Amino acid sequence: MTELCIDTSGATAVSIVRDGQVIGASRNESGRHHAESITPCVLEALEDAGLPADASHAGLDAVCVGTGPAPFTGLRAGLVSARVFAKAAGIPVYGVCSLDAIARLALDHLSPDTHVYALTDARRKELYWGHFVAEGPDDVRLIGQLEVGFARALGGALREQSGLLVSDAPIPSHSADVLAGAEMGPVLPLDPAVMVRIVRARLARGEEERLGTEPLYLRRPDIHGQAPERM
Template sequence: MSSGGGDLDAARTVLAIDSATDSVVTGIVQLTGETVADVRALAERVVTDHRRHAELLTTLIAECLAESGISRDALAAVVVGCGPGPFTGLRVGMATGAAFADALGLPAYGVCSLDALALDTTPPAGRPDVLVVTDARRREVYWALYRDGARVRGPEVTAPAAVADELSPVFTAGEVGAASGSASHLELVGWTGAPPQATVPSARGLVAAAAPAIIAGEIPEPLVPLYLRRPDAVEQKARKLGAAR
Protein backbone atom coordinates (compact mmCIF):
# COMPACT_ATOMS: atom_id res chain seq x y z
CA MET A 1 0.00 0.00 0.00
CA SER A 2 1.37 3.37 -0.96
CA SER A 3 1.92 6.02 1.71
CA GLY A 4 1.30 8.86 -0.72
CA GLY A 5 -1.71 11.06 0.13
CA GLY A 6 -3.82 10.54 -3.02
CA ASP A 7 -2.96 6.85 -3.37
CA LEU A 8 -3.59 6.23 0.31
CA ASP A 9 -7.03 7.83 0.18
CA ALA A 10 -7.97 5.81 -2.90
CA ALA A 11 -6.70 2.61 -1.34
CA ARG A 12 -9.00 3.13 1.62
CA THR A 13 -12.21 3.90 -0.19
CA VAL A 14 -14.73 1.23 0.72
CA LEU A 15 -18.16 0.05 -0.45
CA ALA A 16 -20.51 -0.77 2.44
CA ILE A 17 -23.66 -2.91 2.17
CA ASP A 18 -26.25 -4.03 4.71
CA SER A 19 -29.65 -5.69 4.36
CA ALA A 20 -30.03 -7.12 7.87
CA THR A 21 -33.07 -4.94 8.64
CA ASP A 22 -36.09 -3.86 6.63
CA SER A 23 -33.84 -1.17 5.13
CA VAL A 24 -31.32 -1.58 2.33
CA VAL A 25 -28.19 0.39 3.21
CA THR A 26 -25.25 1.05 0.93
CA GLY A 27 -22.59 3.72 0.69
CA ILE A 28 -19.10 4.75 -0.38
CA VAL A 29 -16.91 5.51 2.61
CA GLN A 30 -13.46 7.06 3.01
CA LEU A 31 -11.29 5.40 5.65
CA THR A 32 -8.23 7.18 7.06
CA GLY A 33 -7.69 5.39 10.39
CA GLU A 34 -8.94 2.72 12.77
CA THR A 35 -11.55 4.64 14.78
CA VAL A 36 -15.06 5.80 13.96
CA ALA A 37 -13.75 9.37 13.84
CA ASP A 38 -11.56 8.36 10.89
CA VAL A 39 -14.50 7.28 8.74
CA ARG A 40 -16.35 9.62 6.38
CA ALA A 41 -19.29 8.76 4.15
CA LEU A 42 -18.95 10.17 0.62
CA ALA A 43 -22.37 8.93 -0.49
CA GLU A 44 -25.08 6.82 1.11
CA ARG A 45 -28.50 5.42 0.29
CA VAL A 46 -31.00 4.02 2.80
CA VAL A 47 -34.32 2.69 1.49
CA THR A 48 -36.86 0.95 3.73
CA ASP A 49 -38.65 -1.73 1.74
CA HIS A 50 -38.04 -5.31 2.89
CA ARG A 51 -39.81 -6.73 -0.17
CA ARG A 52 -37.42 -5.15 -2.70
CA HIS A 53 -33.93 -5.72 -1.28
CA ALA A 54 -32.72 -7.60 -4.36
CA GLU A 55 -34.34 -5.14 -6.76
CA LEU A 56 -32.94 -2.04 -5.07
CA LEU A 57 -29.42 -2.90 -4.02
CA THR A 58 -27.54 -2.88 -7.34
CA THR A 59 -29.17 0.40 -8.35
CA LEU A 60 -28.32 2.02 -5.02
CA ILE A 61 -24.67 0.94 -5.32
CA ALA A 62 -24.47 2.54 -8.78
CA GLU A 63 -26.03 5.76 -7.45
CA CYS A 64 -23.50 5.94 -4.59
CA LEU A 65 -20.56 5.39 -6.93
CA ALA A 66 -21.83 8.12 -9.25
CA GLU A 67 -22.51 10.61 -6.45
CA SER A 68 -19.14 10.05 -4.77
CA GLY A 69 -17.23 10.26 -8.04
CA ILE A 70 -15.44 7.03 -7.13
CA SER A 71 -14.88 4.41 -9.81
CA ARG A 72 -15.11 0.71 -9.05
CA ASP A 73 -11.41 0.36 -9.76
CA ALA A 74 -10.63 2.86 -6.97
CA LEU A 75 -12.28 0.75 -4.27
CA ALA A 76 -10.04 -1.05 -1.78
CA ALA A 77 -12.57 -3.33 -0.09
CA VAL A 78 -16.20 -4.23 0.44
CA VAL A 79 -17.76 -4.33 3.92
CA VAL A 80 -20.93 -6.36 4.38
CA GLY A 81 -23.28 -6.45 7.34
CA CYS A 82 -23.72 -10.14 8.24
CA GLY A 83 -26.67 -9.68 10.56
CA PRO A 84 -28.22 -10.92 12.65
CA GLY A 85 -31.22 -10.60 10.40
CA PRO A 86 -34.04 -12.49 8.69
CA PHE A 87 -32.84 -15.13 6.25
CA THR A 88 -34.22 -13.79 2.96
CA GLY A 89 -33.24 -10.13 3.32
CA LEU A 90 -29.85 -10.83 4.85
CA ARG A 91 -28.70 -13.19 2.11
CA VAL A 92 -29.47 -10.56 -0.58
CA GLY A 93 -26.93 -8.10 0.81
CA MET A 94 -24.34 -10.76 1.52
CA ALA A 95 -24.63 -12.38 -1.91
CA THR A 96 -24.43 -9.01 -3.64
CA GLY A 97 -21.43 -7.91 -1.59
CA ALA A 98 -19.60 -11.18 -2.16
CA ALA A 99 -20.29 -11.11 -5.90
CA PHE A 100 -19.19 -7.48 -6.21
CA ALA A 101 -15.95 -8.15 -4.32
CA ASP A 102 -15.23 -11.29 -6.32
CA ALA A 103 -15.80 -9.55 -9.65
CA LEU A 104 -13.34 -6.78 -8.76
CA GLY A 105 -10.85 -8.92 -6.89
CA LEU A 106 -11.48 -7.05 -3.62
CA PRO A 107 -11.44 -8.36 -0.05
CA ALA A 108 -14.92 -8.61 1.50
CA TYR A 109 -15.06 -8.01 5.26
CA GLY A 110 -18.09 -9.22 7.18
CA VAL A 111 -19.19 -7.36 10.32
CA CYS A 112 -21.99 -7.75 12.83
CA SER A 113 -24.72 -5.29 11.86
CA LEU A 114 -25.44 -4.58 15.53
CA ASP A 115 -21.80 -3.51 15.97
CA ALA A 116 -22.32 -0.91 13.25
CA LEU A 117 -25.34 0.46 15.09
CA ALA A 118 -23.37 0.61 18.34
CA LEU A 119 -20.56 2.57 16.69
CA ASP A 120 -23.09 5.18 15.60
CA THR A 121 -24.20 5.60 19.23
CA THR A 122 -22.53 7.88 21.77
CA PRO A 123 -23.37 7.33 25.45
CA PRO A 124 -23.03 10.18 27.98
CA ALA A 125 -20.04 10.39 30.30
CA GLY A 126 -20.27 8.05 33.26
CA ARG A 127 -22.82 5.76 31.59
CA PRO A 128 -20.68 3.75 29.17
CA ASP A 129 -23.07 0.99 28.10
CA VAL A 130 -24.93 0.98 24.78
CA LEU A 131 -27.88 -1.30 24.04
CA VAL A 132 -28.79 -2.29 20.48
CA VAL A 133 -32.10 -4.02 19.74
CA THR A 134 -33.63 -4.84 16.35
CA ASP A 135 -36.69 -6.72 15.15
CA ALA A 136 -36.17 -10.48 14.76
CA ARG A 137 -39.85 -11.11 13.94
CA ARG A 138 -41.74 -14.06 15.46
CA ARG A 139 -42.17 -11.90 18.58
CA GLU A 140 -38.43 -11.94 19.24
CA VAL A 141 -35.61 -9.42 19.11
CA TYR A 142 -31.96 -9.43 18.16
CA TRP A 143 -29.90 -7.66 20.79
CA ALA A 144 -26.39 -6.94 22.03
CA LEU A 145 -24.83 -4.90 24.84
CA TYR A 146 -21.67 -2.79 24.49
CA ARG A 147 -19.31 -1.11 26.92
CA ASP A 148 -16.71 1.45 25.84
CA GLY A 149 -17.29 0.45 22.22
CA ALA A 150 -16.72 -3.28 22.75
CA ARG A 151 -19.46 -5.90 22.59
CA VAL A 152 -19.84 -7.57 26.00
CA ARG A 153 -23.01 -9.56 25.33
CA GLY A 154 -24.64 -10.97 22.22
CA PRO A 155 -25.67 -11.00 19.53
CA GLU A 156 -28.62 -13.07 20.64
CA VAL A 157 -32.20 -13.69 19.55
CA THR A 158 -34.60 -13.70 22.49
CA ALA A 159 -38.18 -12.93 23.49
CA PRO A 160 -38.42 -9.28 24.62
CA ALA A 161 -39.74 -10.19 28.07
CA ALA A 162 -36.70 -12.39 28.74
CA VAL A 163 -34.35 -9.58 27.65
CA ALA A 164 -36.21 -7.15 29.90
CA ASP A 165 -35.79 -9.48 32.90
CA GLU A 166 -32.09 -9.90 32.20
CA LEU A 167 -31.39 -6.22 31.68
CA SER A 168 -33.53 -4.95 34.55
CA PRO A 169 -30.59 -4.78 37.02
CA VAL A 170 -28.46 -2.98 34.44
CA PHE A 171 -31.23 -0.44 33.76
CA THR A 172 -31.76 0.07 37.49
CA ALA A 173 -28.04 0.71 37.99
CA GLY A 174 -28.17 3.36 35.27
CA GLU A 175 -25.26 1.84 33.37
CA VAL A 176 -26.90 1.94 29.94
CA GLY A 177 -26.54 5.48 28.68
CA ALA A 178 -27.79 5.19 25.11
CA ALA A 179 -29.53 2.85 22.71
CA SER A 180 -29.97 2.25 18.99
CA GLY A 181 -32.15 0.07 16.81
CA SER A 182 -35.91 -0.27 16.65
CA ALA A 183 -37.65 2.17 19.00
CA SER A 184 -40.70 -0.04 19.51
CA HIS A 185 -38.59 -3.10 20.29
CA LEU A 186 -36.36 -1.15 22.67
CA GLU A 187 -39.51 -0.26 24.58
CA LEU A 188 -40.48 -3.93 24.71
CA VAL A 189 -37.21 -4.83 26.46
CA GLY A 190 -37.67 -2.10 29.06
CA TRP A 191 -35.65 0.79 27.64
CA THR A 192 -37.08 4.10 28.90
CA GLY A 193 -34.22 6.43 27.98
CA ALA A 194 -33.74 8.71 25.00
CA PRO A 195 -34.93 7.63 21.54
CA PRO A 196 -32.49 5.50 19.55
CA GLN A 197 -29.58 7.46 18.12
CA ALA A 198 -29.51 5.22 15.04
CA THR A 199 -32.27 2.99 13.70
CA VAL A 200 -30.44 1.09 10.93
CA PRO A 201 -26.75 0.35 10.33
CA SER A 202 -25.06 3.20 8.48
CA ALA A 203 -22.38 2.86 5.82
CA ARG A 204 -20.06 4.75 8.15
CA GLY A 205 -20.77 2.43 11.09
CA LEU A 206 -20.28 -0.68 8.97
CA VAL A 207 -16.87 0.45 7.75
CA ALA A 208 -15.86 1.62 11.24
CA ALA A 209 -16.55 -1.92 12.50
CA ALA A 210 -14.14 -3.33 9.92
CA ALA A 211 -11.61 -0.48 10.03
CA PRO A 212 -8.88 -2.17 12.13
CA ALA A 213 -8.85 -5.22 9.84
CA ILE A 214 -8.84 -3.11 6.67
CA ILE A 215 -6.04 -0.83 7.88
CA ALA A 216 -3.98 -3.83 8.97
CA GLY A 217 -4.47 -5.45 5.56
CA GLU A 218 -5.85 -8.61 7.13
CA ILE A 219 -7.12 -11.36 4.88
CA PRO A 220 -10.84 -11.55 5.68
CA GLU A 221 -12.60 -14.70 6.75
CA PRO A 222 -15.37 -16.03 4.46
CA LEU A 223 -18.66 -14.18 4.88
CA VAL A 224 -20.89 -16.08 7.29
CA PRO A 225 -24.47 -14.94 7.97
CA LEU A 226 -25.60 -14.48 11.56
CA TYR A 227 -29.07 -15.97 11.37
CA LEU A 228 -28.98 -17.10 15.05
CA ARG A 229 -31.70 -19.60 14.16
CA ARG A 230 -32.42 -21.95 11.30
CA PRO A 231 -34.16 -20.59 8.17
CA ASP A 232 -37.94 -21.04 7.91
CA ALA A 233 -37.61 -23.38 4.95
CA VAL A 234 -35.48 -25.78 6.96
CA GLU A 235 -37.84 -25.71 9.90
CA GLN A 236 -40.91 -26.30 7.73
CA LYS A 237 -39.21 -29.24 6.03
CA ALA A 238 -38.30 -30.70 9.42
CA ARG A 239 -41.90 -30.33 10.62
CA LYS A 240 -43.22 -32.12 7.52
CA LEU A 241 -40.74 -34.98 8.02
CA GLY A 242 -41.79 -35.26 11.65
CA ALA A 243 -45.46 -35.39 10.72
CA ALA A 244 -44.78 -38.07 8.09
CA ARG A 245 -43.03 -40.21 10.68
Protein backbone atom coordinates in the same frame (compact mmCIF):
# COMPACT_ATOMS: atom_id res chain seq x y z
CA MET B 1 -8.71 4.05 0.74
CA THR B 2 -12.18 3.82 -0.78
CA GLU B 3 -14.70 1.31 0.58
CA LEU B 4 -18.14 0.16 -0.55
CA CYS B 5 -20.34 -0.48 2.49
CA ILE B 6 -23.59 -2.49 2.34
CA ASP B 7 -26.06 -3.44 5.05
CA THR B 8 -29.36 -5.27 4.52
CA SER B 9 -30.22 -6.18 8.11
CA GLY B 10 -33.18 -3.78 7.95
CA ALA B 11 -33.35 -1.28 5.14
CA THR B 12 -30.98 -1.56 2.19
CA ALA B 13 -28.25 0.96 3.04
CA VAL B 14 -25.18 1.67 0.90
CA SER B 15 -22.31 4.10 1.46
CA ILE B 16 -19.09 4.89 -0.36
CA VAL B 17 -16.36 5.94 2.06
CA ARG B 18 -13.05 7.52 1.06
CA ASP B 19 -10.41 8.17 3.69
CA GLY B 20 -13.04 7.99 6.42
CA GLN B 21 -15.50 10.39 4.77
CA VAL B 22 -18.81 9.44 3.15
CA ILE B 23 -18.71 10.59 -0.48
CA GLY B 24 -21.81 8.78 -1.74
CA ALA B 25 -24.85 7.10 -0.24
CA SER B 26 -28.19 5.52 -1.09
CA ARG B 27 -30.96 3.91 0.91
CA ASN B 28 -34.16 1.95 0.31
CA GLU B 29 -36.33 1.74 3.41
CA SER B 30 -38.18 -1.43 2.39
CA GLY B 31 -37.32 -4.28 4.70
CA ARG B 32 -38.55 -6.97 2.31
CA HIS B 33 -37.19 -6.25 -1.17
CA HIS B 34 -33.44 -6.31 -0.66
CA ALA B 35 -32.57 -8.42 -3.69
CA GLU B 36 -34.26 -5.92 -6.00
CA SER B 37 -32.88 -2.82 -4.30
CA ILE B 38 -29.19 -3.62 -3.70
CA THR B 39 -27.85 -3.06 -7.23
CA PRO B 40 -29.84 0.17 -7.81
CA CYS B 41 -28.65 1.47 -4.43
CA VAL B 42 -25.02 0.63 -5.20
CA LEU B 43 -25.27 2.33 -8.61
CA GLU B 44 -26.88 5.40 -7.04
CA ALA B 45 -24.20 5.60 -4.35
CA LEU B 46 -21.41 5.27 -6.94
CA GLU B 47 -23.00 8.01 -9.03
CA ASP B 48 -23.40 10.19 -5.93
CA ALA B 49 -19.68 9.69 -5.27
CA GLY B 50 -18.75 10.59 -8.85
CA LEU B 51 -17.39 7.08 -9.50
CA PRO B 52 -17.91 4.78 -12.51
CA ALA B 53 -21.10 2.72 -12.40
CA ASP B 54 -19.04 -0.45 -12.88
CA ALA B 55 -17.90 -1.28 -9.34
CA SER B 56 -14.95 -3.26 -10.71
CA HIS B 57 -13.57 -0.03 -12.24
CA ALA B 58 -14.55 2.38 -9.47
CA GLY B 59 -11.19 2.31 -7.66
CA LEU B 60 -12.58 0.51 -4.61
CA ASP B 61 -10.15 -0.98 -2.10
CA ALA B 62 -12.54 -3.11 -0.02
CA VAL B 63 -16.16 -4.03 0.58
CA CYS B 64 -17.65 -3.94 4.08
CA VAL B 65 -20.94 -5.76 4.67
CA GLY B 66 -23.31 -6.17 7.58
CA THR B 67 -23.64 -9.79 8.71
CA GLY B 68 -26.85 -9.36 10.70
CA PRO B 69 -28.47 -10.67 12.74
CA ALA B 70 -31.43 -10.40 10.40
CA PRO B 71 -34.05 -12.53 8.68
CA PHE B 72 -32.62 -15.03 6.22
CA THR B 73 -33.59 -13.71 2.78
CA GLY B 74 -32.56 -10.07 3.08
CA LEU B 75 -29.32 -10.88 4.89
CA ARG B 76 -28.36 -13.50 2.31
CA ALA B 77 -28.98 -11.02 -0.53
CA GLY B 78 -26.65 -8.45 1.01
CA LEU B 79 -23.86 -10.91 1.72
CA VAL B 80 -23.98 -12.51 -1.71
CA SER B 81 -23.97 -9.11 -3.40
CA ALA B 82 -21.02 -7.92 -1.34
CA ARG B 83 -19.01 -11.02 -2.23
CA VAL B 84 -19.86 -10.61 -5.93
CA PHE B 85 -18.79 -6.95 -5.98
CA ALA B 86 -15.56 -7.81 -4.14
CA LYS B 87 -14.74 -10.70 -6.45
CA ALA B 88 -15.41 -8.62 -9.57
CA ALA B 89 -13.10 -5.87 -8.29
CA GLY B 90 -10.47 -8.27 -6.92
CA ILE B 91 -10.63 -6.74 -3.45
CA PRO B 92 -11.24 -8.10 0.07
CA VAL B 93 -14.66 -8.24 1.71
CA TYR B 94 -15.03 -7.77 5.46
CA GLY B 95 -18.07 -8.57 7.57
CA VAL B 96 -19.30 -6.62 10.60
CA CYS B 97 -22.21 -7.54 12.86
CA SER B 98 -24.95 -4.98 12.20
CA LEU B 99 -25.61 -4.62 15.94
CA ASP B 100 -21.92 -3.74 16.40
CA ALA B 101 -22.42 -0.87 13.94
CA ILE B 102 -25.59 0.32 15.69
CA ALA B 103 -23.86 0.23 19.08
CA ARG B 104 -20.77 2.06 17.80
CA LEU B 105 -22.84 4.80 16.19
CA ALA B 106 -24.81 5.29 19.41
CA LEU B 107 -21.67 5.37 21.55
CA ASP B 108 -20.34 8.20 19.39
CA HIS B 109 -23.03 10.30 21.10
CA LEU B 110 -22.61 8.92 24.62
CA SER B 111 -20.04 8.72 27.37
CA PRO B 112 -17.40 6.14 26.37
CA ASP B 113 -18.06 4.05 29.50
CA THR B 114 -21.79 3.65 28.75
CA HIS B 115 -23.28 0.17 28.50
CA VAL B 116 -25.70 -0.13 25.57
CA TYR B 117 -28.10 -2.80 24.38
CA ALA B 118 -28.34 -2.53 20.61
CA LEU B 119 -31.56 -4.01 19.27
CA THR B 120 -33.41 -4.56 16.01
CA ASP B 121 -36.73 -6.09 15.02
CA ALA B 122 -36.49 -9.85 14.49
CA ARG B 123 -40.14 -10.14 13.38
CA ARG B 124 -42.36 -12.89 14.85
CA LYS B 125 -42.87 -10.39 17.71
CA GLU B 126 -39.23 -10.91 18.73
CA LEU B 127 -36.08 -8.81 18.93
CA TYR B 128 -32.38 -9.27 18.19
CA TRP B 129 -30.07 -7.66 20.73
CA GLY B 130 -26.57 -7.54 22.13
CA HIS B 131 -24.95 -5.89 25.16
CA PHE B 132 -21.98 -3.71 24.18
CA VAL B 133 -19.32 -1.43 25.58
CA ALA B 134 -16.86 0.74 23.68
CA GLU B 135 -13.55 -0.77 22.64
CA GLY B 136 -11.57 2.37 21.89
CA PRO B 137 -13.05 5.23 19.85
CA ASP B 138 -13.93 3.17 16.77
CA ASP B 139 -14.99 -0.29 17.90
CA VAL B 140 -17.23 -2.10 20.39
CA ARG B 141 -16.96 -5.24 22.48
CA LEU B 142 -19.86 -7.67 22.93
CA ILE B 143 -20.56 -8.75 26.49
CA GLY B 144 -21.95 -12.26 26.54
CA GLN B 145 -23.57 -13.33 23.28
CA LEU B 146 -26.06 -12.07 20.74
CA GLU B 147 -29.65 -12.95 21.54
CA VAL B 148 -33.01 -13.36 19.82
CA GLY B 149 -36.22 -13.55 21.81
CA PHE B 150 -39.18 -11.74 23.27
CA ALA B 151 -38.88 -8.33 24.88
CA ARG B 152 -39.39 -9.74 28.37
CA ALA B 153 -36.07 -11.61 28.03
CA LEU B 154 -34.32 -8.36 27.15
CA GLY B 155 -36.04 -6.74 30.13
CA GLY B 156 -34.59 -9.45 32.34
CA ALA B 157 -31.10 -8.77 30.99
CA LEU B 158 -31.52 -5.08 31.75
CA ARG B 159 -32.41 -5.87 35.35
CA GLU B 160 -29.18 -7.85 35.72
CA GLN B 161 -26.98 -5.19 34.06
CA SER B 162 -28.44 -1.76 33.39
CA GLY B 163 -27.77 0.00 30.13
CA LEU B 164 -29.30 2.20 27.46
CA LEU B 165 -31.41 0.74 24.68
CA VAL B 166 -30.19 1.91 21.28
CA SER B 167 -31.56 1.07 17.88
CA ASP B 168 -31.76 2.13 14.25
CA ALA B 169 -35.54 2.59 14.52
CA PRO B 170 -38.22 3.08 17.19
CA ILE B 171 -38.90 0.00 19.31
CA PRO B 172 -41.40 -2.19 17.43
CA SER B 173 -44.98 -1.94 18.64
CA HIS B 174 -45.01 -5.62 19.68
CA SER B 175 -42.30 -4.87 22.28
CA ALA B 176 -42.87 -1.22 23.16
CA ASP B 177 -45.11 -1.79 26.19
CA VAL B 178 -42.77 -4.36 27.76
CA LEU B 179 -39.76 -2.05 27.38
CA ALA B 180 -41.60 1.17 28.20
CA GLY B 181 -39.71 1.62 31.48
CA ALA B 182 -36.25 1.07 29.98
CA GLU B 183 -33.90 3.99 29.47
CA MET B 184 -33.53 4.86 25.80
CA GLY B 185 -30.39 6.11 24.12
CA PRO B 186 -30.08 7.47 20.59
CA VAL B 187 -32.26 6.10 17.80
CA LEU B 188 -30.11 6.55 14.70
CA PRO B 189 -30.56 5.03 11.23
CA LEU B 190 -27.80 2.50 10.65
CA ASP B 191 -25.07 4.12 8.57
CA PRO B 192 -23.00 1.32 7.04
CA ALA B 193 -20.07 3.74 6.79
CA VAL B 194 -19.40 3.17 10.51
CA MET B 195 -18.35 -0.36 9.57
CA VAL B 196 -15.19 1.08 7.99
CA ARG B 197 -14.03 2.33 11.39
CA ILE B 198 -14.72 -1.04 13.00
CA VAL B 199 -12.93 -2.91 10.22
CA ARG B 200 -9.86 -0.69 10.39
CA ALA B 201 -9.71 -0.93 14.20
CA ARG B 202 -9.84 -4.73 14.10
CA LEU B 203 -7.31 -5.03 11.30
CA ALA B 204 -4.96 -2.72 13.22
CA ARG B 205 -5.19 -5.07 16.21
CA GLY B 206 -4.62 -8.13 14.02
CA GLU B 207 -8.17 -9.36 14.57
CA GLU B 208 -9.12 -10.26 11.02
CA GLU B 209 -10.87 -13.37 12.35
CA ARG B 210 -13.58 -11.02 13.70
CA LEU B 211 -14.34 -9.82 10.17
CA GLY B 212 -15.76 -12.95 8.60
CA THR B 213 -18.80 -12.81 6.35
CA GLU B 214 -20.74 -15.69 7.87
CA PRO B 215 -24.40 -14.69 8.30
CA LEU B 216 -25.77 -14.25 11.81
CA TYR B 217 -29.28 -15.68 11.67
CA LEU B 218 -29.38 -16.64 15.40
CA ARG B 219 -32.37 -18.90 14.83
CA ARG B 220 -33.33 -21.67 12.43
CA PRO B 221 -34.26 -20.29 8.99
CA ASP B 222 -37.76 -21.26 7.85
CA ILE B 223 -36.57 -23.75 5.22
CA HIS B 224 -33.00 -24.56 6.26
CA GLY B 225 -31.11 -26.38 8.99
CA GLN B 226 -29.52 -25.02 12.09
CA ALA B 227 -28.15 -21.50 11.61
CA PRO B 228 -24.44 -20.94 12.24
CA GLU B 229 -23.53 -19.38 15.55
CA ARG B 230 -21.46 -16.26 15.85
CA MET B 231 -17.72 -16.98 16.03
